[in-house]
Every structure is written in C-alpha cells, then in structure tokens.
Amino acid sequence: MAENAASRRRRTKDAEVDDLGGCAADDQFVVRALCRGLRVLALFNVDHPEWSLNELARTTKLHKATTYRMTRTMEAEGFLVFDPDTGNYHLGPALIPLSYLAQTQAELERLAKPFLEKLARESGETANLAIEVEGTFIMIASVLTAHTFKPSLPIGRVLTDLNNAHAKLAVAMKPPAERAQFLSRQPVAETKYSLVDRKQIEAELDRVAQEGVAYDMEEHGLGVCSVAAPVFGPNGTLIATISVVGPKERFGPDERKRATEHVKRIAVELSEYLGYRPV
Amino acid sequence: MAENAASRRRRTKDAEVDDLGGCAADDQFVVRALCRGLRVLALFNVDHPEWSLNELARTTKLHKATTYRMTRTMEAEGFLVFDPDTGNYHLGPALIPLSYLAQTQAELERLAKPFLEKLARESGETANLAIEVEGTFIMIASVLTAHTFKPSLPIGRVLTDLNNAHAKLAVAMKPPAERAQFLSRQPVAETKYSLVDRKQIEAELDRVAQEGVAYDMEEHGLGVCSVAAPVFGPNGTLIATISVVGPKERFGPDERKRATEHVKRIAVELSEYLGYRPV
DNA sequence: ACACCTGTTGCACTAAGCGATACAGAAATG
DNA sequence: CATTTCTGTATCGCTTAGTGCAACAGGTGT
Structure with missing residues (x-):
C-alpha cells in the first residue's frame, strides 16, 4: 500500500x-x-x-x-x-x-505525529504528546528513538498527579480556581524527588506558568527526566502538551537547556500548524 | 443591511x-x-x-x-x-x-434558530434550546410566539435540578453511573408537583429514556408545562435538547400529545441537519 | 436629491478543468 | 515467478465551465 x-x-x-x-x-x-x-x-x-x-x-x-x-x-x-x-x-x-472528526484524539495524533518525530529526531530523545480529559492527563502519542533507555510512559497511560511535566504544565496554566481544585488533591510521593509541600508546589507552578515550560526531574520515576511545552489551538486554549523524556545522565544543565529549546520550538510550530495565531 | x-x-x-x-x-x-x-x-x-x-x-x-x-x-x-x-x-x-468555530454555542444557536422558529410557529408556543455544560443545563436560545403568556425561562438561565424537561431528558439518556451521580444531588421541591421521592424520580427517568421525550408538568413553576426532545450530533451523542413551553391551560392531554409530536419531529429534523444519521 | 453601500445578474472570452489513456510500483493472485 | 489487479501519478488535447467586466436593484445615509 x-x-x-x-x-x-x-x-x-x-x-x-x-x-x-x-x-x-x-x-x-x-x-x-x-x-x-x-x-x-x-x-x-x-x-x-x-x-x-x-x-x-x-x-x-x-x-x-x-x-x-x-x-x-x-x-x-x-x-x-x-x-x-x-x-x-x-x-x-x-x-x-x-468538526466532530477533526477534534478527535486520533486526528490530533495524526497531525502531531510528524512534529513528534521531528522533535525526537532533533533532540535524540523520546517525544510524547498528552491531552487532558476530565482532570486527568493521557499520553496519546509517543515517538521513540535509537537510544531509548526504557519505554518511559506507555501510550494510554493516565497521569493523575503532578509528578510529571505534562500535568504540571497544564495545571499551571489554569485559572486560580481550577488550579486550587487540583492542589486540593493529596500529593503522592512517587520518588524522593516528588514535591509534596503545598507551598513548594505552588511556587513551582508559578514558575512554570511564567516560563511556559515544565520540568520533571525524577519526580515520577528515578533516573527519568523530562521537559514539556504547551500546544495551543486556534482560539488560544491549551489543547495538548508535548515533552521530551530522557535518562538523568543525559539531562545535565546543558542538555536540559537544549532539550527545552527543542520542545518549545516544536510546540510553537505545531500550534501554528493547528491554526494558533499568536497575538 | x-x-x-x-x-x-x-x-x-x-x-x-x-x-x-x-x-x-x-x-x-x-x-x-x-x-x-x-x-x-x-x-x-x-x-x-x-x-x-x-x-x-x-x-x-x-x-x-x-x-x-x-x-x-x-x-x-x-x-x-x-x-x-x-x-x-x-x-x-x-x-x-x-472545527473550533463550528462547535461554538453561537454557531449551534445560529443553525438551530430556524428550527426553533418553525417549532414555535407550528406549535404556537414558546420554543427553547438548552445544552449541558459541566453538569448543568443552560438555555441558549428561545423563540417566543404571539400568545406567550410569560417569559418562561430566560436565555442564559442555568438549570441545576431535575424539575424541568431539559435536565430530565439529558440525565435520563446518560449511562447508569452518571445518572446516579445526578441522583445523588438533593432534589429540590420547587412546586408541589416536583418529584422528590428517589424511586419516583428513577421511574420517571426510565420512562423518559424509553420514550425519548421528557415532560415538565408544573414541576418547575406552577401553571407552566413543557415537553423536550433530544438533538443528536453526527456521532450520535446528545448535543442539545429542545422544548416547547406553555401554560397548563393549553397542556391538556390532546394538546400535550400534539406538542410532543411537534417537538419530536423538529428534533429529528435538526439532528439530521446537523449531520446525525440514524442507524 | 445624491452618492455609496450592499447582493445579484447576463454575457462573451478563453483559460482552466476535464476525461481518456497510459505508466510505475506494490500487492495479491495463481 | 509470471500474471493480474490493485494503488497513486503523469500527459495531453478538447471543450466546457468558470471567470471578469460591467450593469442592475434595493437600502442606507447625508
């Protein structure tokens, strides 16, 4: 075919x-x-x-x-x-x-795929895409690379806590009321790096909201780091988050900075591809 | 212009x-x-x-x-x-x-307007359209007629209880789990006709689900009756409910039957106009 | 009264879109 | 392994179908 x-x-x-x-x-x-x-x-x-x-x-x-x-x-x-x-x-x-078809997960995945591939290629790490559905975050697409160390987060994986870059980013960009709702959930300490202090978490979210990038430094799993950036739809709403995941060995200050630039750039490209016109 | x-x-x-x-x-x-x-x-x-x-x-x-x-x-x-x-x-x-535009309230209202007008004209009563947003029901369009007795439900009115045909219908068509969630809310007795007994309500919802029509016989306001029918989208999901509202004087058995037929027919027409293809 | 907007037509010219036909590569057929 | 039959792609005249122009009709504003 x-x-x-x-x-x-x-x-x-x-x-x-x-x-x-x-x-x-x-x-x-x-x-x-x-x-x-x-x-x-x-x-x-x-x-x-x-x-x-x-x-x-x-x-x-x-x-x-x-x-x-x-x-x-x-x-x-x-x-x-x-x-x-x-x-x-x-x-x-x-x-x-x-319009019903266009707003399907499957269609978003299709359209985003080439961008994830590009992201994975350029960064040399695994690229992921997640969307929010009713307060939880679902991995709907993933592109692996040659030196994938382990399958990181599987497709369909549901993320309910804030120990990952996708959730952090999405929650950080919400209005105060909704953010508070998320914060009312009991934080889970998945690793020793997970943020559990309410104040600490709030500060982190503020930073994320301001910078437009979220990091996960071994908070979800030991040895696993990631960076996520937002993908916007035509009306400026957040429709997805994309990330790059890698082992902590390849997430030193320099690499992290480079990865951040990659993710941010591709997120912008994808947003524009989907009809987002920055103000 | x-x-x-x-x-x-x-x-x-x-x-x-x-x-x-x-x-x-x-x-x-x-x-x-x-x-x-x-x-x-x-x-x-x-x-x-x-x-x-x-x-x-x-x-x-x-x-x-x-x-x-x-x-x-x-x-x-x-x-x-x-x-x-x-x-x-x-x-x-x-x-x-x-697609983002097409799924706007405003666009739905635009597309539905002619149908509401037709419904109001043919039934001789006020015609309404409501959608569900996050567990509540919002009136987003209304067409009055010559013998409108009073402004019934205003545009933008939020319906949170089950004392109206729109909410009844929408809740009745939900899967059991979601329905139960609605039923867990404390029923409010807005009039002496409001259903308050849990069993009675369940029975009513079952009837509604089976017949595909919901009635409000003075449960929301004394002297006000209505009939609602479902509007489906292309993928068969419920996207709105339309109703006819009138005073109880014009809602005797015969008139009620005629009104029901009107609402059901227009609901089907609108659904098909919006791309719903019945199985 | 005017000028100036709208959206709506009729018509003649010609380029633009059409369909038949042919081709290349893949997959299914035997 | 040759055959058949799919798939998408390409070429090339014929003629129709779409274009641009210019005029028209009803409303609005000044």
Missing part, C-alpha cells in the same frame, strides 16, 4: 499566499476554483465567525462575482449559511460532522 | 445528490469544481475518517483523475493530509480552526 506514494512530498510549511489569482501553491495539480473556495472557507474562525460577501472578496482579493459564486456553492452544499438579517455568511451544518 | 437579500431563499432540505457530474444543486450559480471538491471533503466523518483516492472517486462517482486533483488541491490548502504509510487521506490542519 505504501508503494511509490511513499515518495510523496511531506510538506513542511512553505505555503505562503500568492496574491494574484494564481493558486499554484506547489504543484500544477491544483484546481483553481476549489483552491479559491477553500481559501474563502478558511477565513472563518472564532475571531471572525461571520463575513459579508464583500469582506470575503476584499480579503481574498478575488472578484466579487467570483466570490459570490463560491459562497453560493458552499451554501448549496451546506458549508455556509447566509443570514438574511445581518447579510453575513456563517459556517453551515455540513461542517459539523467534519 | 437586510436589503433585497432578505428575499433570499431559505432552503429547506431539497438537496438530493444527483449522481451524474452535474452539481447544479439548485442554482446555476454553482462552481462545479468547488462543489465536487466539497462533496469529497464532506465524506470524511467519525465513522469513516480516512479515505483512499479510489474510494473517494468511487463513492463520489467522479473520475479518478478529477478526484486526484481535488485531493491534491485540498492537501495543498491543508484541508487534507495524505498519509504515505497507509495511502489514505485524513483531515488536515486547516479544518481545526473551523
């Missing part, structure tokens, strides 16, 4: 809008009309959920008549809905099923 | 796929290429999250070469991603921002 398709270009991110009618993104194998229509559609987001015809035409630099046909087509297909009261277009029902 | 656009067709649901290449859904103002592309895109959903080129071509009855160009275009625009390992296409990152 892989066939010669395996030789397919795995696009990085070149894609920069070329103003004039041309849509020849990278191949000549693009159908212009579809391309233009999709560009119109892609303008809709939480920050700008409704558009008038002229707005669309103006910002896409397409002819008004052309844009009109696009919107009518998308309307006919249920991708857009025209609101006669306001004269604006909104997303239509056809996008609901797609 | 409303202008002549106000005279725009408010489509009902005619849209039936016309097999042959033609995409002339209802106007001549459709761009065929875009239309076809969207139809390809719309095939992706939770039940069938990945498609191969030939699958797409086959089920859309488009030429393989055409489909190829479509997928390549959508890939270039980030709407699809080709996985070289499996040889299948998946949804791409461009859909993430859209």
